[in-house]
Amino acid sequence: MLTGMIAGCSGDKAKESNEPKVLRIGMLYGGGGSDQYFRQQFTDVYEYTHPNVTVEIVPAINNDQYQYSDMQNYQPPDTLKSLKKLMTGSNPVDVIVSDTNSLKKLIDENLLKQLDPMIQEDKFDTSDIVPSVIDGIKQMGNNNIYALAPTFMPSALFYNKKIFKDAGVDVPKDGMTYDDVFNLARRVAKGQGKDRIYGFAFNRYNGATASDDVFKYSQPLQLRFFDEKAEKMTVNTPQWEKVISTIVQLRKDKILYENAQMNNPQQNQTYNPIDNDVFKSGKTAMVLGDIGLVTELTGMSEAAKTNKKVKAFDWDVVTIPTHPEKPGIGGDIYLGNYMSINASAPNPDTAWDFIKFLNGPEWAKIKARSTSYEMVSRKSFIKPVSGLNYNVAAFYKLKPIPPVNSNDEKLQTEKPGIYGVTMVGQNFIQEVIDNKKTPKEALQAWEKKGNEMLQEIKKNPKTQFQPDGTPFIPPTDGAATKG
Template sequence: MKLKNGKMRKMMTVSLAATMALGLLAGCSGAKTPVSNQEKVLRIGVLYGGNMDDSYFRQQYTDIYEFDRKNVKIEIVPAINQSDWRYNDGSEPYKEPDYLDGMKKIMTGSNPVDVVVTDVSVLKQLIQENMLKQLDPLVQEDKFDTSDFVPAVIDGIKDLGEGSLYALTPSFSSSALFYNKKLLSDAGVEPPTDKMTWDDVFNLAKRLAKGSGKDRVYGFSFNRYMGNDPFWDMQYTYMAPLQLRMYDEKAETMTVESPQWIKAWDTISNLVKEEVIPNNNNVNYDENWTPISNDMFLSGKVAMMISESYYINEIADANTNAAKIKDYTPVDWDVVTLPTHPEKPDIGGNIYLNNTFAINTNAPNPESAWDYIKFIAGEDWAKLKSRSNSYEMVARKSYIQPRQGLSYNIGAFYNIKPVPPTNPKDDKLKQEKRGLYYVENLGRTYFQEVLDKKKSSTEALKDWSEKGNKMLQEIKLNPKTEFQEDGTPYIPEDNVSAAAGLSSKG
C-alpha cells in the first residue's frame, strides 16, 4: 500500500455513456435513496485539486451519484490547492505540501467536509487522531455486504484501524511478477509460482540470464524500463516489506548497520554484478528504434519483471500490432504474485489504495456521507467500472475479470497482503528537514561503490552510517541545513535569517 507516487493523478479520459448510467437508475448498490427529498449539499474533501478543474474526480466518483440522487449537490474541497505552486513565479521557494495538515484543516472549522478521500498513509494518521467515524456499526445496521471485497484490500484497511473499519475503497492498483513463457521454456526453467520467496525467484533468474552485449537477456528486473536504478528499486520493492529504517524516528541516528541491511545489499549488488539484474550502466541500447525499444519485457531483454496491472493493456496492444513492429514476436506471458521474504510471509504486494472514502467525525451530513460511500463501494459501481477502468482494479472480487478477453492468473494481483503504509510522520519530518533527502541519497553513492567492487556491503554501510550521523547532527542543530554533493553543510539563502534567529536563541 505504498504511496510515494500515489499522489500523482493517473490522467485518463473517462466516458460516462448514457447507456451505462441508465442501468443505475433503480438505485446503485442496493442502497436506499434517502427518504427526504430536501436538497442537500455533500462536501467531499480530497488530497489535492484546483479551484476550477475537478472534472476527473467527478467523472470517476460523483457524476453518477448525483444523477441518481437528484436532491444531492456535491462540492469538491481540496486539502492542497495545486494552483498555489502552479502559479508560483519563483519568488517563493517551493515547499512540499503537508497533505495531512491540509486535510485536517478542511475537516474542522465552521464548514467541515462530510466525506474524506485520501491515501492510506494519511488515513492511518486520521484514524489515530480519532478524526474519522467508525463504519462497522453502519455496515452491520444496513447489512452492507463487505464479504466480496478483495481480502488484501478490506483487511489492509482494517489493519490501519487495529481491526476496525474506518473507510472503504471502490478500487485499487497492484503489481505482480510477469514472466515470458518462451524464454523460460527455451532455457528449460520451470515457471515461477505464487508466493515464492525472493531467493527462489532470484535462483530462477540466474538460470535465465544469458548472452552478452546487446544480445544479453536478464533473468529479472524490478521494472520494464531500460534506465534501471537498482538502489531505489531495492529500497521501494525488495526491502519495503521488511520495513527497514535508514535512521531512527527522530532522524538523529543512522540504523543501516544491521544484518538485514547487509544481506539486502549483498543480495542485490551480487545480482547486478553478475548481470542477472540490469543496471543503467550495463544495459546496451538498441540503435534501431521501435515503439517497444525502451521496454525490456516486450523487447525480450528480460525474462521476469515486476509491473502494474494496467501493463496488461500495453502487452495486448503490442501483440495486436505485432506486424507493425520491426522484428517483434508477440509475447506469451503470465503472472504470479510478488515474491515474499521468509521473515514476512504473505506480505509483499505492491497494492496501492489511492482513494479511500471515510466519514469525518465532524460531518454536518453523516447520513448522506454514508449513503454516498455505500454507493461508491457497492456492487453496481463495481460492475460498471470493471468495464471502463483500465488503470485500477475494482475492489469487489466478483467483478474482477481478465482484460482484453485474455486468460491469465489474475489472482496474482490481489492474493497477497500489501506492504504496510509509510508513516505520515516520516513524510512530515522530511518536509521540515529537507537535508534528510541528502542523507538518503548518499546511500546511492555508497551502493555504487559496492557495485564497482570498491567496498563490501558491510564497509559501505558503515561509511554511510558514519557520514550520515554527522549530517543528521547538522540537521538537528539547524533543521534548515542542506548539503552539497560532497556532504558539506550549508543553509539556503532564504533560510539564513531564520538560522540567525535560531543561533541567537542558543
C-alpha cells in the same frame, strides 16, 4: 447504461428525501484537471442518480499553486495540517478522499468516523472486497474499518513464457520467495553485451540503479534508515548488509537487469514505447509490474499483427515474491481513493450513502469493464481483460506492505532534509558495485555520513542536502547557502 443500471439499485437514505443537499468532498490534492477526472470517475453518476445532492470538491492542497514555484527551494506542504483545515473549519467537508499514509494519520488522530456500525446496520457486504484492500484498511484501523476504496492499482510478477521454454526451465508460480525468483533468474539469464537476456528486474523502465533495487527489495522488510527521532543512523546492521550483498552480487553476475545494456533511442529517432521497457523489449525474463502493463502488452500484441518490428510474446503473472521473514506480505498496491467520513461531517448520512454507493456491487460490475490501469476492489467482478487468460488473482492475493510509520511522515514534513540522508546512501551502494567498498564498509560510511547530516538537521530543521551530502539552507530569496 451505467446510470440506468445503477439507478434502479439505489434505494438509499439520500434519495428518500427530495430535500436539496450539498455533499462536500475533501481531496488530498486538486487542480490540474484532477477535479474533473474525479468527477468523471466517481461523482457524476452519483449526482445523476441522486438529483437532490450537489457535490462540491475541495482540495486540501491545490497543485496549481506549486506549478510555477522554485523547485530548488520547494518545501513540501504539510498534508495532515492541510486536511485538518478542511475537516475542522467553519464549513467542514463530509467525505475525505485520501491515500494510505494520510488515512493512517487521520485514524490515529480520531478525525474519522468508524464505518463498522453503518456497515452492520445496512448489512453492507465487505466479504467480497479483495484481501489486499480490506485487510490493509483493517490493519490501519486496529481491525476496524474507517474507509473503503472502490478501486486499487495492484502489481504482480510478470514473466516471458518463451524465455523459460527456450531455457527448459519451469515457469514461476504463486507464493515464491525472492530467493526462489533469484534462483530461477540465474537459470534463464544468458547471452553477452547488448544481446544479454537478464533473469529479473525490479523496474521495467530503463534507468533503474542498484540503489533503486536495494530500496525496492528491502521495502517489505521495513528496515529503518534512522531512529524514530531522526538523530542516529540505523543502517549498519546485518539485515542491511544482507540486502545490499544480495542485490550487488546479482548485479555483478548480470542476473539483475543493468540499464547500461539497453538500446536507448538516439536523438531525432522516433520514440518507440518498447525501447526503454526491459520487459516488452524481451531483455528480461521477469519483472515487477503494475496492472497497467497488462493493457500495454495487449496493445503490443495488436500492433504486432500489422507491424513486423513489434515482437509480441506469451506472458503470464504470479504473485510478487516475498521475504521468509514476512510471509504472505508483499502486495504492492496503490490506493489513492480511500473514502472516509469526517468525524465532524455536517451530512454523515449522505456521506455514508455516497461511500456505500461507490463501493457496492452494482457500481463495481459496470466499472470493471472500463478500468485499464486499476482494478475494482470487489473480486467477484475482477476478470482478465480483453478475453485473455492469465492468472488475474495474482494481483490481489498477498497482504499489502504496512504503511509508513506516521511519525516518520511527520519527520519528513518537519525536517525535509532527512530525505537526503536516505538518498546519500546511493553513493555508498554504488561504491560497492564499483568494487571500492565491501557492503559492510559502505554501511559504515553511510552511517558516519548520515549521522553528520542528522546533526546538521538537529541544529537547523530547515537544512537540506546536495546529492553528495553537502548541507544548505534554502533561503527565501532563492539563493542556496552552503553550510
